[in-house]
Amino acid sequence: MRSIHHHIRLETVLARTGCFQKVQLVVMAHVSHKLKTAFEGALAGGGDPATSPLYVFGPFLKLIVVAGVAEVTFGTSVWLAVLTIAVVSAMYRLVMQWVTDGSGGSGLSEEEFGGWAVKVNAAITFIEYTLTFLVSMAAMVTFIADRMPLLNETILGIQYRTIVAIILSIFTGYLVNRGPKTAARTFGPATAGVLILLWTMVISTLLKNGLDLPAFNLQSFSLDYFHFTLGGYVRILAVMTGIEVFANLVAAYEGTPAQQSRKAFNSLLIIMGTTAVTMIVVGPAIFRLSDPSNEHVSVFTQTMDVVLPSPLPWLGTLIGIAVLMSASAASSQGLQNLALGLKERGYIPPLLGQQNAYEVADKPVWIQVAIVAFCFLFFGTSEETYLALYAAGVFILLSMTGWAVAKRLLRQINQNLTAGNVLLLAGTSLAAVMTTLATLLIFEERFLEGAWTYFLFIPVLYLMFSYFRNRFGEPTAIQDYLGQLDAAQLAGFGFGQDPRQRLVDENGFRLPRKLTWIPEPFEESRWRDRYIDFKKIAILLDGSPFAAKAIPMGRRISRATGAQVVLLSSVKNHTQALQESYDATYEARRQYLEQVKADFAAKGMDDVVYFVRPGFIADATEQMVEEIGIDLVVSTTRGKSGSVHWARGGVSRKLVRRLNIPVLLVQDEKVVVGDEPAFRRILVSLDGSGYADMVLPYARAFAKTFGAEVLLLSVPEVPEARSYRAAADAVQTLRAETEFRMQEFLTEIASFLTKEGVNVRALVTGSLPEQTIVAIGEQEQADMIMLTSRGRGGLDLIFMGSIALSVVENSTKPVFMFPVRHLEEKTVVS
Numbered sequence: 168m169r170s171i172h173h174h175i176r177l178e179t180v181l182a183r184t185g186c187f188q189k190v191q192l193v194v195m196a197h198v199s200h201k202l203k204t205a206f207e208g209a210l211a212g213g214g215d216p217a218t219s220p221l222y223v224f225g226p227f228l229k230l231i232v233v234a235g236v237a238e239v240t241f242g243t244s245v246w247l248a249v250l251t252i253a254v255v256s257a258m259y260r261l262v263m264q265w266v267t268d269g270s271g272g273s274g275l276s277e278e279e280f281g282g283w284a285v286k287v288n289a290a291i292t293f294i295e296y297t298l299t300f301l302v303s304m305a306a307m308v309t310f311i312a313d314r315m316p317l318l319n320e321t322i323l324g325i326q327y328r329t330i331v332a333i334i335l336s337i338f339t340g341y342l343v344n345r346g347p348k349t350a351a352r353t354f355g356p357a358t359a360g361v362l363i364l365l366w367t368m369v370i371s372t373l374l375k376n377g378l379d380l381p382a383f384n385l386q387s388f389s390l391d392y393f394h395f396t397l398g399g400y401v402r403i404l405a406v407m408t409g410i411e412v413f414a415n416l417v418a419a420y421e422g423t424p425a426q427q428s429r430k431a432f433n434s435l436l437i438i439m440g441t442t443a444v445t446m447i448v449v450g451p452a453i454f455r456l457s458d459p460s461n462e463h464v465s466v467f468t469q470t471m472d473v474v475l476p477s478p479l480p481w482l483g484t485l486i487g488i489a490v491l492m493s494a495s496a497a498s499s500q501g502l503q504n505l506a507l508g509l510k511e512r513g514y515i516p517p518l519l520g521q522q523n524a525y526e527v528a529d530k531p532v533w534i535q536v537a538i539v540a541f542c543f544l545f546f547g548t549s550e551e552t553y554l555a556l557y558a559a560g561v562f563i564l565l566s567m568t569g570w571a572v573a574k575r576l577l578r579q580i581n582q583n584l585t586a587g588n589v590l591l592l593a594g595t596s597l598a599a600v601m602t603t604l605a606t607l608l609i610f611e612e613r614f615l616e617g618a619w620t621y622f623l624f625i626p627v628l629y630l631m632f633s634y635f636r637n638r639f640g641e642p643t644a645i646q647d648y649l650g651q652l653d654a655a656q657l658a659g660f661g662f663g664q665d666p667r668q669r670l671v672d673e674n675g676f677r678l679p680r681k682l683t684w685i686p687e688p689f690e691e692s693r694w695r696d697r698y699i700d701f702k703k704i705a706i707l708l709d710g711s712p713f714a715a716k717a718i719p720m721g722r723r724i725s726r727a728t729g730a731q732v733v734l735l736s737s738v739k740n741h742t743q744a745l746q747e748s749y750d751a752t753y754e755a756r757r758q759y760l761e762q763v764k765a766d767f768a769a770k771g772m773d774d775v776v777y778f779v780r781p782g783f784i785a786d787a788t789e790q791m792v793e794e795i796g797i798d799l800v801v802s803t804t805r806g807k808s809g810s811v812h813w814a815r816g817g818v819s820r821k822l823v824r825r826l827n828i829p830v831l832l833v834q835d836e837k838v839v840v841g842d843e844p845a846f847r848r849i850l851v852s853l854d855g856s857g858y859a860d861m862v863l864p865y866a867r868a869f870a871k872t873f874g875a876e877v878l879l880l881s882v883p884e885v886p887e888a889r890s891y892r893a894a895a896d897a898v899q900t901l902r903a904e905t906e907f908r909m910q911e912f913l914t915e916i917a918s919f920l921t922k923e924g925v926n927v928r929a930l931v932t933g934s935l936p937e938q939t940i941v942a943i944g945e946q947e948q949a950d951m952i953m954l955t956s957r958g959r960g961g962l963d964l965i966f967m968g969s970i971a972l973s974v975v976e977n978s979t980k981p982v983f984m985f986p987v988r989h990l991e992e993k994t995v996v997s
Contacts, residue, residue, distance in 0.1 A: 202420045208434030212416050214358040214494050215299070215409025216438050220365060220445045221487050222306040224466050226551040227402040228459035236395045237454065242381030243388070244399035245450050248406060249443050251601055255410060255565060256439050258598040261572050261591065262414045263431050267424040271414030272568030279571040288567075289514065290628035291560045292505060294621070297535050298557040299408075299498035300336070301542055305550040307491035308332045310484055313468040325544070332548045333540045339492065340536040343499040346525035357490035362438075364486050365445050371474045372452045379451045401608050402551075405558045406442050407565065410435065449474075499532045506531040514632040522935065555613040559621060562606040569599030694860045695919065699868035701730040705797045707784055707818070708736050710759045713805035717833045718763065720981060721801040723843040724831075725772065727872045732767060733797060734760045734777035737787040753779055785821040792828060800826065804834040804975060823956050823971070829865060829985045831951075832975060844981070846873035850949035852880050852940050852970075855912055858987040862953050863916070865985060867925060875950070876926045879916060880943055881909040882936040906931045937973035944980045953983040 202208045227244070231237040259272070266274045276284040308328045312318040318328040342349055387396040413435040420427040449470070456473045457466035467487075471480040506528040510520025523529045546552050576592040610618045706721035708714045725732045736759075738752045760777035767775045780787035791797060800822060822830050851866045853859045870877045883905045913929035920927045933939025944952050956971035975982050 202416070202430070205430045205433030205437060208413070208416055208420060208430060209362070209437040210356060210358045211419070212412040212434060213362070213409070213438035213441075214490060214497065215412070216406060216442050217358055217361050217365065218303070218306075218487075218490050218494060219406040219408060220442060220449070221361075221467050221491070222302070222309070222465070222550050223403050223405045223554070224450065224453045224457075225309075225459060226554055227399050228454065228457070228466055229551070230402060231395055231399050232459050234395055236392055239384050239392050240387045240396040240399055241454055242383050242451075243396050244403055245381045245446050246383045247396075247400045248403045249446055251404065251407065251605065252439050252443050254594065254598040254601060255407065255569075256435055258569055258572055258595050259410065259414055259435060260432050261576075261595065262568060263417050263428040264425075265575065266414065267417050267428055271417070272411050272564060272571070275575070276564075276567045276571045279574045280567070284567065286514075286629045286632045287625065288564065289505070289509065289632060290625045291563055291621075293502070293628060294624055295557070295560045296498045296502045296505070297538055298553055298560065300495045300535060300539050301553045302405075302550050302557045303491045303494040303498065304332055304336055304339075304539065305543075305548045305553060307335070307488050307495070308548050309465050309550060310468065310487045310491065313464045314481070314484055316463050319463055326548065328548050329543050332543045335492070336495070336536050336539050336543075339496050340499060340532045343496050343503070344523065344525065344527060344529040344532050346527055349525075357486070357493040360486040361490040362441060364483050365441055365449075367479065367483075368449050368471065368474060369444055371476075372449050375474060376452055376455075378448070380447055381451050381454075397608055398612060401555065401558070401605065401612050403446075404562065404605055404609070405554050406446065408557060408561045410439065411561075411564060411568070413438075499535060500527075502531045502535055503528045509632070513636050515635055552617075555609055556617050556620070559606065559609040559613070559618055562602050562609060563621075566599060566602040566606050569595065569602050573599050694863040697864040699798075699864050701725075701728040701798045701868070703733055703795060703797045703799075704728075704730045705733040705735050705788065705791060705800045707788060707800065707802040708734060708760065708763065709784070710736070710756055711805075714803050715763075716805075717801045717803045719843050720831060720833050722767065722770070722772065723846075724799070724801070725774075726843070730798070732772065732775040733791065733795070734763055734775065735780070735784070735788060735791055736760060736778070737780045737782055737784040739781075739783065749781075784818055785825060788822060789825050792826060797828060799829050799831060801831045801833065804832050820972070823984050823986055827986060829983060831981060831983045833981050834975070834979060844950060846875040846950050848876045848878060848947060848949050850878045850880055850940070850944050850947060850952045850980075852882075852936070852952070852954040852974075853913070853916070854881065854936070855909070859955050860916075861987055862955050862983075862985045863920075865983065866953050867920060867923065869951070869953075870920075870925045871923075874926075876928065877920065878943075878947055878949065879913045879927060879929045880940065881913055881929075881931050882933045882939045883909060883931065936970050937977070940970070940974050941978045944978055949980055951981045951983055952978060953985075955987045956984040 202211060228237065228241075231240050231244070262272055262275055266272075266278075273284070273288045276288065308318070308331055311331065312328050318326070318331060320327055322330075386392060413431050416434065417424075417427050417431040420430040422430065452474060453466050453470045457469040459466055461469065468480070468484060471483045475483060506515065506520045507522070509515040510517055510528075519530055520528050521530065542553070572595045573592060576588060576595055580588045580592060610621075612618075701724065704721055704725050706717050708717070721732060724730065736756050738749060738756055756779050757777075760779065764775045764777055767773075778787075778791065780790070788800060792800070802818065802822060846869060849866055849869055851862060853863075866877050869875060883902055909931040910929065913931065917927040917929050930943065932943070940952060940954070943949070952974060954971055954974065971982070971984050
């Protein structure tokens with residue numbers, strides 16, 4: 168495991184770029200469409216650092232101009248920032264040489280420091296994506312307000328720009344959640360536009376003012392100025408955001424690892440070189456020509472209006488708006504894919520990584536948009552508010568990378584002491600020290616203004632990742648592989664076409680066998696010798712016509728198996744004060760059950776008893792199961808109100824959570840109480856685990872009793888190949904391998920059941936179990952769906968999700984659930 172978010176490295180790690188979509192166009196089709204040149208890589212990964220000069224000068228100049236120290240400290244702060252760019256870029260040259268799989272600094276940090284670095288990295292990445300959205304959207308609204316000053320006015324105490332920012336945030340989230348193709352068509356390759364804008368500004372500045380470099384003034388380090396020098400340095404450090412993306416891009420290039428590394432570094436030089444040149448050439452012009460006290464027009468726009476001939480300033484504004492909105496969208500796309508990777512590895516609830524109809528995780532984006540809207544409403548839309556926090560997270564990661572590089576170099580020196588290695592260690596140590604000091608400065612400067620939140624959010628996210636990983640356990644081999652899957656990395660693999668050949672790369676290296684899907688050994692399965700005999704079946708009734716729809720199902724099963732029918736109801740409010748009301752309700756319920764019993768007798772079924780118990784029906788059912796040994800509970804998902812109480816966490820869900828016997832939920836509103844359902848085809852969902860297999864004895868019993876066909880269904884854990892775009896060939900091969908093994912697994916079960924006289928078919932299809940089970944149930948016209956449930960409740964059910972829950976909510980078929988939580992607990996105890 169390199170990094171917690173390898174799952175989407177080509178997409179996620181580009182998420183803070185302004186031209187994420189360009190990468191998709193480059194690599195989504197075939198291996199030959201990988202990045203060919205350093206310039207392509209610069210366009211793919213350079214959106215974030217390239218846009219930084221558009222907004223970092225405002226906060227920087229406000230500090231030093233208002234304090235009256237600009238003439239002394241301006242140049243020194245700029246040169247310190249340029250020096251930081253240089254030493255950190257040099258450090259990343261080593262990262263790109265050592266780590267070529269696309270995991271970049273995060274991968275190196277994990278190798279050197281261990282697993283804790285993964286969770287810290289993921290926590291900071293989550294925070295950074297949200298801050299990227301905030302800063303980019305705030306800067307974009309500033310650019311719009313530069314040309315439309317009306318947006319700075321207020322209505323009901325809220326600036327119009329705040330309303331615009333929230334509307335555009337929602338619009339951006341909507342577009343991103345409609346899939347990457349929609350986002351690509353909307354935002355386009357904006358990085359190229361911002362690079363053209365910056366170089367146009369550089370050339371125009373040189374033509375108008377000549378080469379006017381910022382002055383490095385030693386007086387800026389005196390006691391009177393040092394604080395402002397460092398304060399300006401801290402504010403301008405946002406130019407470093409996005410530099411990590413080039414280390415993540417290494418595997419996306421064509422060529423050998425050495426060639427990939429060199430191209431990625433050259434891409435970094437193109438972008439960071441442009442940023443540095445803009446800082447030292449255009450920076451002095453911004454300082455001389457703009458008025459930072461002007462609250463209505465940003466300093467960059469003021470300078471464009473003076474330096475560029477008309478109508479280029481307006482065109483520059485449009486480019487700035489486009490690239491900043493693109494950066495916001497890219498951060499949302501990164502969050503989507505980060506969520507997929509974290510879900511795959513078991514670090515977050517499945518609900519947060521659930522894909523919508525466009526195959527993207529939309530819930531994290533709406534959470535992000537809600538956070539952004541809250542921040543804009545309560546903290547404003549000035550990018551300065553969020554800029555220092557934005558840079559703080561970046562520099563935590565940069566400093567971790569710096570010390571990881573130094574640690575590895577030190578180990579190399581211990582093995583091979585050379586002058587070159589010593590010089591590299593000295594330079595890297597300087598980079599690590601500078602990034603660490605920058606981190607400390609940012610936190611010291613802005614601790615009370617929001618930097619303290621890192622000390623809250625990082626531990627909270629770290630504990631959350633740990634909690635869910637512990638609850639879910641280690642992921643399966645395929646989940647682990649997919650969690651680390653990198654489109655850029657896998658695009659270079661040349662896999663064989665025969666799924667039984669294993670996955671083989673272009674050098675003939677066979678990927679570990681553990682990547683294949685391996686079910687629990689058939690000979691060790693625990694279901695074959697377990698035969699079911701239904702002796703008592705409980706039907707839960709509350710007197711309503713909705714609950715009565717369970718009667719035909721219970722009657723049909725009882726008639727076929729000879730089981731006794733137990734009619735069970737309950738009456739609430741058993742208190743002294745409400746005794747009269749309770750007695751009346753009790754008597755009405757007793758009479759109702761007496762009538763139902765008489766209806767059974769009229770159909771020739773006399774072995775029927777009924778009970779009316781005080782309290783809640785779930786409690787009463789649990790007690791009756793223990794008292795008289797009920798084998799199956801039949802209920803509906805609707806009660807007296809007619810609403811689906813399963814979806815609201817009501818009776819049926821409580822039954823599944825608390826009972827240790829099967830529960831059959833009837834939910835088809837078209838059921839006629841007088842009719843009896845047919846059992847022609849039963850759909851059984853299996854995932855290869857011993858727990859899922861425990862539903863098979865019941866499937867066999869139903870099939871033999873009713874002469875029904877059993878359709879065994881397994882859904883591969885591997886997504887459809889198109890979900891991985893550039894890695895489509897690799898994922899297709901892995902999926903084919905998984906399908907092949909699943910088919911073998913189901914064939915063994917089918918063969919055994921066939922020998923016992925059961926008509927069986929096996930089907931392997933789909934990629935999302937919940938949706939696939941429901942869809943196949945409809946397509947095959949199944950009369951019942953059978954599956955196991957982990958019996959989770961409370962927060963576990965909300966956060967960790969349940970395939971069974973989703974199937975019940977989205978299907979109209981009767982669903983037979985066998986809870987295995989109790990089996991798991993017994994296994995743990997034993």
